[in-house]
Amino acid sequence: MSAIKNFLAFLYDFVVGDDWRMSLAVIVGLAFTAMAVRSGLNPWWLLPLFVVAGLGVSLRRVVRRNRES
Amino acid sequence: MNAGAWGLLLSSFLASAVETVEAFTIVLAAGITRGWKSTLLGVVAALGVLAVIVALLGPGLVAIPIDVLRLVVGALLLIFGLQWLRKAILRASGYKAMHDEVAIFAREAAEARENPPTDPSAFDQYAFSLSFKGVFLEGLEVVFIVLTFGAIHGNIPLAALGAAIAVVLVVIVGLVVRAPLSKVPENTLKFTVGIMLTSFGIFWGAEGAGIMWPGNDAALPVIVLVTAACALVAAGAMKRERENDVVATA
Numbered sequence: 675m676s677a678i679k680n681f682l683a684f685l686y687d688f689v690v691g692d693d694w695r696m697s698l699a700v701i702v703g704l705a706f707t708a709m710a711v712r713s714g715l716n717p718w719w720l721l722p723l724f725v726v727a728g729l730g731v732s733l734r735r736v737v738r739r740n741r742e743s
Numbered sequence: 744m745n746a747g748a749w750g751l752l753l754s755s756f757l758a759s760a761v762e763t764v765e766a767f768t769i770v771l772a773a774g775i776t777r778g779w780k781s782t783l784l785g786v787v788a789a790l791g792v793l794a795v796i797v798a799l800l801g802p803g804l805v806a807i808p809i810d811v812l813r814l815v816v817g818a819l820l821l822i823f824g825l826q827w828l829r830k831a832i833l834r835a836s837g838y839k840a841m842h843d844e845v846a847i848f849a850r851e852a853a854e855a856r857e858n859p860p861t862d863p864s865a866f867d868q869y870a871f872s873l874s875f876k877g878v879f880l881e882g883l884e885v886v887f888i889v890l891t892f893g894a895i896h897g898n899i900p901l902a903a904l905g906a907a908i909a910v911v912l913v914v915i916v917g918l919v920v921r922a923p924l925s926k927v928p929e930n931t932l933k934f935t936v937g938i939m940l941t942s943f944g945i946f947w948g949a950e951g952a953g954i955m956w957p958g959n960d961a962a963l964p965v966i967v968l969v970t971a972a973c974a975l976v977a978a979g980a981m982k983r984e985r986e987n988d989v990v991a992t993a
Binding site: 690691692697720722726732 | 817955977
């Protein structure tokens with residue numbers, strides 16, 4: 675059981691890494707893009723926007739944490 | 744070869760070069776301090792496990808329908824690439840220590856010297872584990888990039904070729920130098936790989952979600968340029984902010 679737990683923890687760390695917020699931004703961005711495409715739109719700019727926002731929020735958190743410490 | 748194929752070759756080459764330099768440092772530390780026999784056994788065992796992973800996952804990935812593959816692999820590549828890019832921006836702006844192969848070598852060597860093997864001719868579990876873990880963990884990132892890039896491009900052999908050239912080059916240089924390869928501009932390479940992975944992830948992920956990019960494949964170089972510009976602007980702004988904070992607290 676602990677081997678599976680360790681493997682899942684490793685997998686999480688390997689793929690998601692230090693900040694899950696960026697991964698969430700990617701998944702939500704892709705989901706909204708797919709929904710918009712199904713509605714007949716072609717919002718090619720939507721995913722890049724989510725990516726920039728996700729990365730920006732994550733970096734901003736590091737700056738804030740650094741200031742507080 | 745078209746631009747996409749060159750991008751595939753270059754990305755797998757750069758990613759593999761960076762990871763091989765890191766693995767080489769660990770293997771060198773284990774070999775010099777604990778002896779080469781068990782260290783090299785660890786390297787061979789790790790390469791064997793990585794080869795099995797490629798053999799098991801490679802054909803399966805190619806069999807997945809291309810739209811599903813683009814969506815899933817694009818998302819994974821994007822998440823993975825953003826990790827690389829985030830770390831690279833943090834290093835470039837001074838929020839995270841630069842990757843220093845000399846320091847890593849010294850640390851690994853000091854730890855390896857703490858409990859020296861009693862019988863130098865016997866199997867050394869520590870040296871084996873150290874080199875196995877180093878090669879396996881760094882190699883797994885290369886395998887991930889080679890398989891995802893290669894599968895989505897329908898050309899795993901080309902991605903594997905880029906990775907293999909990098910491994911051979913780094914090992915040859917390493918054997919000649921016989922020291923940690925600290926002169927390799929690792930942080931710059933990681934920055935570049937982060938930009939490539941993120942850009943390809945955006946391109947393929949959005950295509951997998953059903954998007955038609957303006958200009959089709961011509962959009963990819965534009966995405967790479969915009970991603971690079973955003974990353975450089977972020978690194979520059981954060982560096983200035985950090986310097987201002989240092990001045991304010993002084």
